[in-house]
Every structure is written in C-alpha cells, then in structure tokens.
Amino acid sequence: MNYKGRMWVIGGLFGFIALVFVGRLAQLQLGSEEWTEYAARLTESRETLDAARGLMYDRHGKLLVTNRASYDILYTPRAARQGMDTAAFAALLGWERSALEAAFAKADAYASYRPSVIVRQLPADEYARISGELWRFPGVKARTRAIRSNTAGLAAQLVGSFAETSAADLEADPFYRLGDYKGKSGLEALYERELRGKKGTRYHLVDVRNNYQVPLDGGRRDSLAVPGADLTLTLDKELQAYAERLMQGKRGSIVALEPATGEVLALVSAPSYHPDLLLGPKRGANYDSLLNNPAKPLFNRAVRASYRPGSIFKMVQGLIALDEGVIQTSTRIPCDRSIIGCHGPHSYDNLTEAIVHSCNPYFHEVMRRMVQGRRASSIFDDAALGLGHWTERIQRFGFGTDLGGQLPGIRKGLVPDTTLYDKFYGRRSWAYSTIYSIAIGEGELLTTPLQIANLAAIIANRGWYRTPHAVRDVGGKGKPAGVDSLVQTGVEPERFDPVIAAMQQVVEGAGGTGWRARIPGITVCGKTGTVQNHEALEHSVFMAFAPRDTPEIAVSVYVENAGSGGSWAAPIAALLIEHYLADSLSNPEREARILAARDPFPEAP
Amino acid sequence: MSRRENIRSRLDWVTIGLVLLLAVLGWLNIGSATSGGEAVDWLTLEGKHGKQLLWIAVCAVLAFLVLNIEGEFFIRTSILSYLGMLVVLVAVLAVGKVIGGARSWFAFGSFSLQPSEFAKSTTALMLAYLLSRGDGKLRSFKTRLQAIAVVGIPAGLILLQPDAGTVLVFGGFVFALYREGLSGNVLVVAFAALVVAVATILTGAAVVQYPVIGAATGVYFLWAVLVGGGGAVIWFIIQSSLPRQRKRIRQWSLLALIGALGFSIALHTGMEKVLAPHQRDRIHVLFGIDVGNPDADYNIRHAKTAIGSGGLTGKGFLNGPMTAYAFVPEQETDFIFCTVGEEWGFLGSGAVILLYLLLLWRLIFLAERQRSHFTRVYGYGVASVLFMHVLINVGMVLGLAPVIGIPLPFFSYGGSSLMGFSVLIFILLRLDAERFTVLR
Known part of the structure; x- marks a missing residue:
C-alpha cells in the first residue's frame, strides 16, 4: 500500500498551522491598539x-x-x-x-x-x-x-x-x-x-x-x-532676632513697622519655635506637642490675638473728637469720677494732659459728645446715628479691618457698630449710657497688636498709613501691586500735635508711665496700656514711634500677664527702638532685666 | 569529477540557504534583544550575540564534518548511536546540572551541553533504521510496539529530567509514523482527545452549584453529560442503524465513551494532584481562566504586548524597548520571536513564519524524493521535530499554547540546540546528496 498521498496531509497541516500563526499575528499586531498602549504604559515613564x-x-x-x-x-x-x-x-x-x-x-x-x-x-x-x-x-x-x-x-x-x-x-x-x-x-x-x-x-x-x-x-x-x-x-533679620531674644520666656508679641512704607521690620509672637521642628520624620510628634502646648506657640499673636485696647485707644478718641470739632486742643473737662473711675491726682485736664494721665471721665465726656450729637430728637436714634458715624471714623484707622490683608493669618479685631448693639440690646433700646465703656477702649472693642503698631505709624505719619506688609520684592519684580496701598484716616495733620505732645510726655515727662522707654538722644513718643483679663496680672502693653520728628520705626509690644504697660512692654520697646536707630546700647541694665524676665511675672509691687 | 565535488553539487542549497538565513536573523535578533538599549558591537564574540556567532561558526564546521561522512555510516551506526544516547540520557539524570529546574545539562566548566538536543537525531535515525528494515511497514503489531519503544524510551528518560517540552517534540514523530502507514485514526483520536482535554480544563476550573452536593467543580457536570448525553446518543445511533452492524457500533462507541471519560478523569486528577500550582496556572492562563494571581500571566502578557505593539512594520531594528529592557522574559532564547514581532512587526514576523513553512515543505519535498526508505523516514523525522519546535515555541509566545520552554530552531540563543538542529538537518542533507547512489 502506498501512503505517498499522506505527504499532502502533513504538508497541509504545516501550512494550516502557519496560517493560524499569521492570523494570530494579524489579530495581535493589526487588530487593535490595545497592546501598543499597554507597551507604552510599561516602557514609558x-x-x-x-x-x-x-x-x-x-x-x-x-x-x-x-x-x-x-x-x-x-x-x-x-x-x-x-x-x-x-x-x-x-x-x-x-x-x-x-x-x-x-x-x-x-x-x-x-x-x-x-x-x-x-x-x-x-x-x-x-x-x-x-x-x-x-x-x-x-x-x-x-x-x-x-x-x-x-x-x-x-x-x-x-x-x-x-x-x-x-x-x-x-x-x-x-x-x-x-x-x-x-x-x-x-x-x-x-x-x-x-x-x-x-x-x-x-x-x-x-x-x-x-x-x-x-x-x-x-x-x-x-x-x-x-x-x-x-x-x-521687609523684615530686618538683626532686629527680628533681637526682638525674639527680648521676648524669650514671655508670652506676647512685638510688631515693628516702618511708618513711611508700612513695611514690617519685625514681627514676633512669643513663645515661638524653631520651624525646622516641623520638618523631617518627626514632624507629626513635634506638631502635636506644639499644638497642645498651653502657651500656643503656633498661634501668631501679632496678627491674630485680640485684646481690648485700653488707654491707648484714648488717643484715637481725642483725634477724632478734635476733627469732629466736639473739643478743641484747649478744651478742659472736669475729672468727674462719679460716672466712671479714674486714677492719679488730676482734676481738670486738657487733651494732652488727659492722654498723659489716662483720664477716664475726660474721654467718657468726649465720646458722649460724639455719640449723642443731637443728630435726631430721640436719644436712641441719636445714639445710633452718632455711633454709626464714629464706627466709620474708627475703621479708617484700620480697627475692625484686616489692614489690607497683606500679612498671613491677619484678624480684624472688633469695632462695635449699631448692628452689634441692636443685636445685643434690641433696636432703639440702647443709648450712649449703655455703651460708654468703649469710650476708654474697654467694652466690646478688640484690637490686634498689628493694629496698635499701625496706630503708632498713623500718629507718626500724622494721619495716614500704608498697608502693613512683609514682602519687598518677588523674583526681582519689586513690590507686588497693591501690597502697600495708601490709606488716609481723614484726620487733619495738625490735630496730631496735642497727641504727639502727650506721647512725648508719657515717656519724658516727670512721673510719665512710659519713663522706662527713655533713650538718650532719641525722642521716643509712646503710650502705655494695660489690658484687664481674668488672670491676676494685666497684659503689659506699649506702643511707640521714634524719633518724634522723623519717625523711622513704630512699634507695639504686648507682654501677657506681666503687669502695667510701663513696667515691661515700655522697656522692651525702647531696647528695640534703640537697637534699630542707634549703634550702641545705652542702658545695659535695662537689657539684662528684660532678658532675665520670665513668665510668670511677679505681682507688681 | 571527484567524489567530494559530486557531493557538493548535489547538496540541497535551498535548505542550506533557509537554515543560514534563519540563523543570521536569529543572531541579529539576539543582539537586539540583549542590547539593553546600548549600541551593539556586531563584530565581537562577547555577549550573547557574539557567542551565538561563535556557535554558528562551530555549527558550520560541524556541518562540514557531517557532510563529509558517508551516509552509510549514519545508517550502520543508528543502533549504536541510539543506545549510546540512552546511556548519556541516563548519565545526565545522575550527574547532570540543574538549570531552570531540570536536570538536563552536562556542565564543562563555563559551558554546558544539553544531550536531549542530540537525542532527537539519534531517535530519528533509529526510527528510520527500524522502519526501513524487515517488512519495512507498520503492518505488524511487533513493529508498531518497537516504534513506540524507540520513541518512548528516550522521551521517558527526558521526562524524568523533567523537560516536558522536549517530550512533546518527540510526540511529533507520530507524523513520520503516519506517513509510513500508521492509521489515520490515530490523528482523529488525538484530535478528539484534544477536545476532551480542553473541555475538562475549562469545566474543571469552573465552580457549579449542584442540586445535592452543593458547590463543586464543573467537571462533574462534564462527566455527567458524557455518560448521560453520550449514552443517549449511542442508543439513538444504535436504534437507527442496521441490526447487523449494531454489535460492532455498540462495542466501538462504548469503547470511545469509556476512553473519553477515563481520559478526562485522568487528566483532571493529574491537573489537580500531580501538577505544581504554577504549572496548573500556566495552563489556566492560556484558557483565559482567572487564577487570582496577577503575575501568573506575566510572561505571556508581556510577550503578547511586545508582539502586539509591533504593529504592521514594527518599531525598527534595535528599537524594541519591551524586549531590550527585559520586560519579556528569556527574550534571547525561548521568547526570541517577541523581538521579531516587536521590531519587525507583522511583515517581519509573518516572513519568519513563512521561512519556517518553506523549510518544512522543503524537508517534505526532500523526504519524498528519496529512493531510500531510510532517508524518507529520517527526513520526515527531521521535519516533524522542527515542526513541533515551531508549533510549541511560536504558539507559546502568541499565547496559543502553554508556556513550555523550548527553543525556536536555528533562531534562539544557545549552542546545544543550534548544534543539535545542525546535526539533525545536515545528516539529512548528506543522505539526500547520495540519493542517486543508493538502490534501496
């Protein structure tokens, strides 16, 4: 039997398999882009x-x-x-x-x-x-x-x-x-x-x-x-480092501005921390311990903490009152302590003296004249109209605003307006007699250390400020647009004379509360403040600018629970101003005293 | 005219040309596959492609030697070389070196030799010797048994290594036997077995809800269908056939049914109990069964990606990142076809398939033009071995066959396989060149 024909079966099988392979190749290579895309995903990165x-x-x-x-x-x-x-x-x-x-x-x-x-x-x-x-x-x-x-x-x-x-x-x-x-x-x-x-x-x-x-x-x-x-x-590295050193062991803040430009020279919130703690593998643990620290080191007090402005606010009241014409520079008001308490031996101050003495009845009367200005027949409507006008003027000093918002995390503080009191007491249910504590910087008023430093800059500039900001140049293109807008308070420059005179007396006058801020050869204008709080000791506050005639620096210093403004905040401000303006330190004992001071502060003598 | 010139003029240069072309293409693709993206120095003997060039040279010398040996020598030493190879295969099981999990190699220093590559030649020679002696046909039962033994003994020894791929290649000798008169039913049975095997694997991996026993493998369903459905079909056929044929039909169909059932049960048990999990996974992956391991189809997915991303014309020579950057495993040996697919595209890989088809057809042509019975059987043996290699290797990289590592003839990197195939084919060419001088 001859099986030669079977060569066709075998050869045909070979051909068939080759055909299957070519078909499969066509399916893989020509059929779709699936494999090409998958290959790109694997091989391209x-x-x-x-x-x-x-x-x-x-x-x-x-x-x-x-x-x-x-x-x-x-x-x-x-x-x-x-x-x-x-x-x-x-x-x-x-x-x-x-x-x-x-x-x-x-x-x-x-x-x-x-x-x-x-x-x-x-x-x-x-x-x-x-x-x-x-x-x-x-x-x-x-x-x-x-x-x-x-x-x-x-x-x-x-x-x-x-x-x-x-x-x-x-x-x-x-x-x-x-x-x-x-x-x-x-x-x-x-x-x-x-x-x-x-x-x-x-x-x-x-x-x-x-x-x-x-x-x-x-x-x-x-x-x-x-x-x-x-x-x-805009920071001055030297000044910033010195300011942080001065605040070591204390709670509080320092803000130093250049009045002419609104540039922040130093901005300290104490206690602080080394930013490198928040880097690297231990970041989580460090962050937790900073977050839970009762002294709140992560909290930027300088722009976020709100305090009652206290006596410092009296200068603003005086300026607006002068501008409104409710008082003159020479206007004297009796220190009638039956309405509101006062301190110190004075009885019939003019504006300058009232600021130096921090006379409460004086500014109670000044504020009354502004709020109850006989704009309406009803005492309630009159108060609402008067306060509304007052609020607007106060806000032009930057209070109750974010000051242009050019610093990160900035808070507005609080300037009470009619809406707030309507909510508190009901519409047409309040008059000046209800709200008078704001006259002396107490009550609902809240301001930030930055706003107080800015106030020092406004007074130094006699009526205007530039938005406080911290950046001078971005990538060689100069200041970002709008970062230092000019803001006018609307108060005439000459109105500042009695206020500046008072601030000079606070520092240089005999028995002035800010005597610890004196610097030989530099005329410092300042104002102390004390902020009541639920702790035993007040917050020590001082705001100042210097030199008086060509102001180069405006500062606010807050030291929490340290006592009166003159005791701690004033000398810190003086050290800072001197460090910035002078080459040498005139009063090493002052510096030593401040550097040695630690929270908690002893009760005032 | 000298005798030597006589041989040269009668050599089949077509086959030699095809083989040489495949070897050179293999060398180029090995160079590209192992370039790692660097420039390739083609003149070096370093690196995989350099070594392959050296092997090609060695094989040219080997081919020259083989061509200068009288054909009669191969015929007369068939038994000797076959028995010698059996000894070697036993020896490799004893003292061989394990590479890739199989004890298939003799190590000589830095260089290793795989004897099973040469066992293909000796087995083909022995089979040719057996079938060309005696009555010469597969009519007698004794000859059939002898033929099975000739193929089965070396295949069994290789299975012990274990090297399943080479064993499958030995299965290819069935084509040579078929040409010599083995019943065509063998091929039909083989095809039927393939169908049953696929059905067993597919249903075996499925989970089915049964009425009484609950969730279990779907292969029980297959077996139930085989018994019930098959029985019904047989009964129907018997009823509709002539009474005098019924007994014969009943005997044969029952035998077929029992055989299919037994084969299915054996295969399923083997899959579950004998195969290692990764081997079972390879088979399952081939059938698109989710094996729960995203990397089980890693090799084959990357092979298909390399080929599939070649498109019509390929990414260009030396420009295939899938292969050059080792995304494809064994990219210079078993998966070398991926490089062809990726860099030369459909046109290039189709051309390589065509080259192999031409070579196989040429080998059938050579076998059929012999007057010598021995040479014809040997020729079909050679064709069968090469065909099985191409079938399994290309089928594997194209995702049509399970991942079984065997080389692509003349193409894959490796000295043993190249020498083995050279000896295999050049013995045939020597015998073919003598076709006019023999009178058998």
Whole structure:
C-alpha cells in the first residue's frame, strides 16, 4: 500500500498551522491598539522635575529661608517582586520588620507599579549611611527632595510651614501630585504660587525594573523646571532676632513697622519655635506637642490675638473728637469720677494732659459728645446715628479691618457698630449710657497688636498709613501691586500735635508711665496700656514711634500677664527702638532685666 | 569529477540557504534583544550575540564534518548511536546540572551541553533504521510496539529530567509514523482527545452549584453529560442503524465513551494532584481562566504586548524597548520571536513564519524524493521535530499554547540546540546528496 498521498496531509497541516500563526499575528499586531498602549504604559515613564522653591531674604539681602536636600526612600512593589529581602532592609533602616511589611502592603494596595514613599525626608547624613546598600533591594530607590530650612529659626509663624499636600490640596490644584509639598501657612502659603515655580517634565524609556534608560523621542517632549521666585522680605533679620531674644520666656508679641512704607521690620509672637521642628520624620510628634502646648506657640499673636485696647485707644478718641470739632486742643473737662473711675491726682485736664494721665471721665465726656450729637430728637436714634458715624471714623484707622490683608493669618479685631448693639440690646433700646465703656477702649472693642503698631505709624505719619506688609520684592519684580496701598484716616495733620505732645510726655515727662522707654538722644513718643483679663496680672502693653520728628520705626509690644504697660512692654520697646536707630546700647541694665524676665511675672509691687 | 565535488553539487542549497538565513536573523535578533538599549558591537564574540556567532561558526564546521561522512555510516551506526544516547540520557539524570529546574545539562566548566538536543537525531535515525528494515511497514503489531519503544524510551528518560517540552517534540514523530502507514485514526483520536482535554480544563476550573452536593467543580457536570448525553446518543445511533452492524457500533462507541471519560478523569486528577500550582496556572492562563494571581500571566502578557505593539512594520531594528529592557522574559532564547514581532512587526514576523513553512515543505519535498526508505523516514523525522519546535515555541509566545520552554530552531540563543538542529538537518542533507547512489 502506498501512503505517498499522506505527504499532502502533513504538508497541509504545516501550512494550516502557519496560517493560524499569521492570523494570530494579524489579530495581535493589526487588530487593535490595545497592546501598543499597554507597551507604552510599561516602557514609558514620565519624570517630574521639581522646581527649586524660591528663597526668602531679609530687607538687607540676608538669607532667612533656604532649601536643604533630604531623601525620600521609594518602593515600587512590582519591581520588588523579584527577591526583596525584607528582613535585611528593615535592619538597614533600623525598623521592625512588621512595620516595614505593613508599609510595603500599603504601597502595594496603592499601586503595584508606581513608587510609594516608605521613608520620608531622611536627612543627608542618615541617607549617606544607607545609600551604599540600597542597590541590594530591588524596587527601592531614593529621591532627593528639597525641604525648607529656616536658617536662623526666625519669624516661624510669619514665614509659615511647608508641608505635604493633603487630599484636598491635590483635588483643588492639579499642579500638585501625591507627595508634593506646599506652603501651608504664613508667607509660604500666601506666596505659594510665586515660590513654587514651574515643574519640568522628562520622558524616559524604562526597563523592567523601572530604571530610566534613554530619553523618549530624543527628549523632544521634555521641558525644564522653572525655579520659583525669591522673596525679599521687609523684615530686618538683626532686629527680628533681637526682638525674639527680648521676648524669650514671655508670652506676647512685638510688631515693628516702618511708618513711611508700612513695611514690617519685625514681627514676633512669643513663645515661638524653631520651624525646622516641623520638618523631617518627626514632624507629626513635634506638631502635636506644639499644638497642645498651653502657651500656643503656633498661634501668631501679632496678627491674630485680640485684646481690648485700653488707654491707648484714648488717643484715637481725642483725634477724632478734635476733627469732629466736639473739643478743641484747649478744651478742659472736669475729672468727674462719679460716672466712671479714674486714677492719679488730676482734676481738670486738657487733651494732652488727659492722654498723659489716662483720664477716664475726660474721654467718657468726649465720646458722649460724639455719640449723642443731637443728630435726631430721640436719644436712641441719636445714639445710633452718632455711633454709626464714629464706627466709620474708627475703621479708617484700620480697627475692625484686616489692614489690607497683606500679612498671613491677619484678624480684624472688633469695632462695635449699631448692628452689634441692636443685636445685643434690641433696636432703639440702647443709648450712649449703655455703651460708654468703649469710650476708654474697654467694652466690646478688640484690637490686634498689628493694629496698635499701625496706630503708632498713623500718629507718626500724622494721619495716614500704608498697608502693613512683609514682602519687598518677588523674583526681582519689586513690590507686588497693591501690597502697600495708601490709606488716609481723614484726620487733619495738625490735630496730631496735642497727641504727639502727650506721647512725648508719657515717656519724658516727670512721673510719665512710659519713663522706662527713655533713650538718650532719641525722642521716643509712646503710650502705655494695660489690658484687664481674668488672670491676676494685666497684659503689659506699649506702643511707640521714634524719633518724634522723623519717625523711622513704630512699634507695639504686648507682654501677657506681666503687669502695667510701663513696667515691661515700655522697656522692651525702647531696647528695640534703640537697637534699630542707634549703634550702641545705652542702658545695659535695662537689657539684662528684660532678658532675665520670665513668665510668670511677679505681682507688681 | 571527484567524489567530494559530486557531493557538493548535489547538496540541497535551498535548505542550506533557509537554515543560514534563519540563523543570521536569529543572531541579529539576539543582539537586539540583549542590547539593553546600548549600541551593539556586531563584530565581537562577547555577549550573547557574539557567542551565538561563535556557535554558528562551530555549527558550520560541524556541518562540514557531517557532510563529509558517508551516509552509510549514519545508517550502520543508528543502533549504536541510539543506545549510546540512552546511556548519556541516563548519565545526565545522575550527574547532570540543574538549570531552570531540570536536570538536563552536562556542565564543562563555563559551558554546558544539553544531550536531549542530540537525542532527537539519534531517535530519528533509529526510527528510520527500524522502519526501513524487515517488512519495512507498520503492518505488524511487533513493529508498531518497537516504534513506540524507540520513541518512548528516550522521551521517558527526558521526562524524568523533567523537560516536558522536549517530550512533546518527540510526540511529533507520530507524523513520520503516519506517513509510513500508521492509521489515520490515530490523528482523529488525538484530535478528539484534544477536545476532551480542553473541555475538562475549562469545566474543571469552573465552580457549579449542584442540586445535592452543593458547590463543586464543573467537571462533574462534564462527566455527567458524557455518560448521560453520550449514552443517549449511542442508543439513538444504535436504534437507527442496521441490526447487523449494531454489535460492532455498540462495542466501538462504548469503547470511545469509556476512553473519553477515563481520559478526562485522568487528566483532571493529574491537573489537580500531580501538577505544581504554577504549572496548573500556566495552563489556566492560556484558557483565559482567572487564577487570582496577577503575575501568573506575566510572561505571556508581556510577550503578547511586545508582539502586539509591533504593529504592521514594527518599531525598527534595535528599537524594541519591551524586549531590550527585559520586560519579556528569556527574550534571547525561548521568547526570541517577541523581538521579531516587536521590531519587525507583522511583515517581519509573518516572513519568519513563512521561512519556517518553506523549510518544512522543503524537508517534505526532500523526504519524498528519496529512493531510500531510510532517508524518507529520517527526513520526515527531521521535519516533524522542527515542526513541533515551531508549533510549541511560536504558539507559546502568541499565547496559543502553554508556556513550555523550548527553543525556536536555528533562531534562539544557545549552542546545544543550534548544534543539535545542525546535526539533525545536515545528516539529512548528506543522505539526500547520495540519493542517486543508493538502490534501496
């Protein structure tokens, strides 16, 4: 029997299989883009090039905030499937093996083919220790990441924090990717857009271990990162450091402004903290301890704390009263202590004397004249109209406003208006007699230390101020537009004469409450204030500007629960002013006394 | 005219050209697959492609030697070389080196040799010897048994290594036997077995809710259908056939049914009890069954990705990141076809398939033009072995066959396989060149 015909069966089978293969090739290669897309996903990788964040300098170009290298350790689960020695890696990191395994599991659950951060912000020295060993662990890579470093640890609350983006940040702005950092508070947050710069992108072909191999398309689609703009702050680094030193061991704040420009020379909230505490692997624990500290170091008292202004407010009352014409410079008012208490031996002061003596009945009468100005026949309508007008004038001094909002976290304080009292007492149910305590800066009035420093600047300028701000220059383009708008209070310049004279007397006059603010050769104009509170000791407050005729600095100093304004706040202000204006220290005992002082303060003698 | 020139003029240069073309293409693709994205130095003997070039040179020398040996020598030493190979295969089980989980290699310093690559030649020679002696046909039961033994003994020894891929290649000798008169029913039965196997694997992995026993594997359902449905069909056929044929039909159909059921049960038990989980996963992945391990189909998914992303014309020579950057496993050996698919596209990979088809058809043509019975059987043996390699290898990378690691002939990196295939094919070419001088 001849089976030669079977060659056709066998040859036909070979041909059939070849046909099946070619068909399958057509299906895979010509049928759809699925495999092409999948191959691109596997072999192409986009690398984001982080832009160097802008630095911060003081007004003289001294470095305040810089970037420092740190290292994130990344782990890609898919690449690690081939032989990860978990025990050895845990030993290298100094971790418990179970903790590392938990971290791996979390990374795997997030995305098996993308790197997740296992260790965050390892400092350079620690990274140097382990970097030589990392190659032994597949899927483990290090990524350098610049973190912020506040070189001298100054102005922590003003500069603000720089921390990892939250889920909400990622959703709000597509600029950020998981693991990115951003300014979370302070100037870091306010100028985030300028500081962060522009990210660059590089496309790579990667190998199976996700190592970059060659640029994709010869790098034609790549773009470079654009560094963020540097900020030049208005702060004076020396002055800021000195102010922080003076406030060590105390609670309170210092605000120093340049009256002519509204530039913040120093801004202190005490107690403060070193901003670098909020960086690195221990950030969480440090943050918790700062947050729970009863002295509230994270709270920027200088722009956020609200206090009753007390006697300092009497100057504003006097200025507006003069301008309204309800008193003259020479107007004397009897110190009638039956309505409202007073202190000190005086009985019939003019405005200057009333400010120096802090005469309560004087300003009670002044305020009465302004509020009950006979604008309406009903006493209630009259009070409402009078207060409404008064509120407007007060607000032009910046009280009850955010002062242009150019400083981060700023609060408005409170200037009561008719709406507030209508809510409190009911419409047409209140008159001046109900609300008179605001006449002397008590009652519902609340002001911030910044507003008080700004008041010193207004008086120094005789009637106007520029919006307080902390940034002089952004990326070499000068001051951001609108950052230092000019605001007129509407009070004529000559009205300031009696007030300034009073402020000079407060410091230089015999028995003046601000005598501790005297500086030889510099005419300091100041005003003490004491803020009542539920503690035994009042808050010690002082506001001042100097020199009197060519003002270069305006300050407010708050020391909480320290006693009278003259005892602590005044000498601190004087030391600061002298440090700024003079080359030498005239009164070393004064400085020693302040530096030695610690909270809690002893009861006043 | 000298005898040597006589041989040269009668050599089949078409086959030699095809083989050489495949080897050179293989060398180029190995160079690309192992480049790691770097520039390739083609003149070096370093690296995988350099070594492959060296192997090609070695094989050219080997081919020259083989072509200068009288064909009669191969015929007369068939038994000797076959028995010698059996000894070697036993020896490798005893003293061989384990590479990739199989004790298949003899290590000589830095260089290793896989004897099973040469067992294909000796088995083909022995089979040709057996079938060309005696009555020469597969009519006698004794000859059939002998033929099964000739193929089965080396295959069994190789299975012990274990090297399932090479065992499957030995199964290819069934084509040579078929050409020599083995009943075509063998092929029909083989096809039927394939259908039953696929059904068993698919239903075996499924979970079905049964009325009484609850959730269990779907293979029980298959068996129930085989018994119930098959019985009904048989009964219907018997009823509708002529009474005098009924007994024969009943015997044969019952035998078929029991055979199918037994095969299915054996296969299912083997899948569940004998195979390692990763082997079972490989088979399941092939049938698109979710094995619950995202990496189980890693190899085959990446192989398909490499090929599929090649498109019509490919990404260009030395320009295939999937293979060059090691996304494809074993990209220079068993998965070398991925490089062809990725860099040369549908046109290039289709052309390589065509080259293999031309080679196989040429081998059938050579076998059929022999007057020598021995050479014809041997020729079909060679064609069968090459066909099985291409079938399994290309089927694997295209995701049509399970992942079984065997090389693509003349193409994959590796000295043993290249030498094995060279010996295999050049013995045939020597025998073919002598076709006019023999009178058998």
